[in-house]
Ligand code: HEM
Ligand code: SF4
């Protein structure tokens with residue numbers, strides 16, 4: 259069992275995740291942008307397009323403009339998620355000493371570890387709370403209830419469990435935590451196709467569950483609504499692009515001359531005399 | 533009665549009417565199977581459709597931003613749920629997710645009932661694109677209803693209104709079945725009216741060879757909105773233009789966009805290009821019609837069967853440009869009643885006319901008041917995409933669909949004394965709002981924008 263989850267499944271996961279995403283992107287690319295359906299007012303330069311798409315993708319501009327309560331939950335959730343994911347990479351990569359590596363700040367490795375811990379815990383808890391908020395929103399607001407399918411709720415519950423288990427490992431580090439060094443060596447070995455070290459990690463039930471849930475998530479990801487990560491950009495690329503109006507100006511029209519000639523005015527004084 | 537299992541539906545075109553627009557309806561028992569076949573063909577072409585099918589997160593933001601949901605509170609009128617009517621089928625037949633997880637992700641088998649749902653709810657969508665405008669991803673439910681209506685059309689299900697308009701367009705070149713003699717007569721009559729009311733001589737040249745400008749009016753302007761066409765005639769005369777109206781295309785609209793983008797819409801485009809070539813013109817100027825302007829500006833480039841040699845502009849673009857260049861002498865006091873502007877959705881979200889309409893209205897009126905929200909954030913009049921059905925059930929729907937607009941107009945206060953003006957420079961908006969301002973007792977008169985320009989021109 260541990261052999262399966264710890265040594266075989268990771269390879270299957272990565273393969274399916276990669277191929278799955280390529281499959282979905284290929285599917286989208288196969289259909290074309292037939293008509294120009296860009297939304298007006300038009301963006302005039304590619305710089306403006308980049309700013310618009312960037313502000314939608316990283317600041318959730320439209321949610322901010324039209325539904326602040328949703329924006330708060332969604333933005334904080336994704337922001338925390340981004341930091342948690344980044345934290346996993348950097349934290350394990352540098353064993354929590356990453357901040358000490360920034361030159362000129364004079365941060366000691368110990369301080370860096372503490373900072374890393376604090377940030378990780380904060381974002382972990384924030385992520386959990388935001389997911390909870392989004393779930394409650396789904397279960398209570400009429401309009402959201404009306405658009406929700408079972409899978410929408412299940413995704414939030416799934417992530418809550420995944421994140422919850424991760425948070426427990428952090429909050430009760432003494433009892434349930436894992437040693438960073440071990441994790442790093444384990445991942446490095448996997449990545450280099452070397453004989454795996456650190457399998458004792460998987461004796462920790464919390465780690466085992468966390469790791470398994472992550473892998474299942476990655477396998478299902480390309481076939482699920484989570485693909486909005488890429489869909490976001492694909493869709494925006496259709497509706498937000500540069501468009502330039504044809505130049506105004508009518509052929510052979512000279513308004514001043516027309517007015518001087520009195521075009522349209524009844525031609526004779528006779529009429530005025532009537 | 534046009535109702536199916538509790539869903540309102542527009543009256544359908546008959547077999548003969550469908551044949552007139554070149555469709556042989558599919559028998560009921562084959563409809564589900566054929567629907568899947570057609571859907572499979574079309575989904576592989578349009579990325580806008582694929583993305584709408586595959587990247588919604590069901591955040592619900594579009595719900596209260598669609599006037600149809602606001603007016604009816606029918607969950608199927610929430611944009612993402614409207615799209616879901618087809619997405620559930622798409623998922624079931626064309627995605628792994630739907631095949632594996634079925635109901636869990638909302639996938640469903642095709643059936644006649646589903647097709648009837650499509651007919652009801654795709655024809656309550658006014659294709660106003662407010663959902664695309666507010667969606668965090670830009671998902672455009674209008675693209676979904678375009679394709680849904682196309683599928684229905686191929687199956688032989690099309691509203692009587694749309695089918696008869698499509699047939700009229702093919703027969704005489706406009707939606708109202710007005711033949712050339714009728715056109716010429718009406719225009720002569722308008723010349724007289726202008727003389728009586730404004731004291732100026734305006735001619736409406738029809739099919740005049742070697743004209744510089746070809747003006748495409750909305751056919752509704754001949755009968756229902758005469759002041760819009762009179763305003764355009766006065767404008768072209770005022771600036772001394774060498775212009776003409778082609779008798780073969782007296783229609784700014786193109787219903788093909790709304791129910792059949794393959795045959796009907798394309799046919800109308802060819803007709804227009806033929807007219808332009810025959811008359812030897814240099815520039816095409818479009819009249820007041822929201823969906824028609826979108827069809828012309830944004831779809832002719834991708835639908836034309838030959839290089840398009842004529843720039844196509846909207847009359848508002850040209851008027852606004854001349855106002856900015858101070859070429860027109862205008863007297864705003866000729867329009868001194870309180871005015872508010874209803875932004876036709878197609879103008880502001882699909883054609884970029886936002887600023888130009890305002891440049892004009894500020895120059896020709898004295899008491900202009902903006903609605904909230906306005907411009908690109910506006911709400912539809914509720915009649916968009918020509919869901920102007922007059923049968924008793926659908927008429928009740930129209931009242932509900934225009935509720936949001938009514939609230940907006942009321943909030944501006946322009947109709948408080950019963951003498952306000954609601955400027956709605958789109959033929960469909962006008963056709964929807966003429967009765968709706970009465971139903972909602974708004975105390976306003978509906979007018980086009982060129983109408984107001986015509987009134988404000990100072991000739992001497
Ligand atoms: C650039 C990347 C991304 C963007 C722009 C983005 C954007 C959005 C937006 C606008 C929503 C709708 C608001 C909401 O319902 O909360 C949403 C929902 C969601 N996103 Fe993302 N997302 C991104 C990446 C991700 C990733 C990598 C995940 C991975 C797990 C994810 C998970 C979710 C979930 C679970 C929801 C649904 C929340 C709910 O049900 O209310 N997102 N995303
Ligand atoms: S706003 Fe967009 S993502 Fe949200 S439910 Fe509507 S269509 Fe889906």
Ligand code: SF4
Nearest residue numbers: 598657658660661663
């Ligand atoms: S296009 Fe307009 S009417 Fe149709 S679903 Fe979107 S917001 Fe509603």
Ligand code: SF4
Nearest residue numbers: 822876877913916961
């Ligand atoms: S009818 Fe007018 S308001 Fe309504 S969709 Fe067309 S342009 Fe929009």
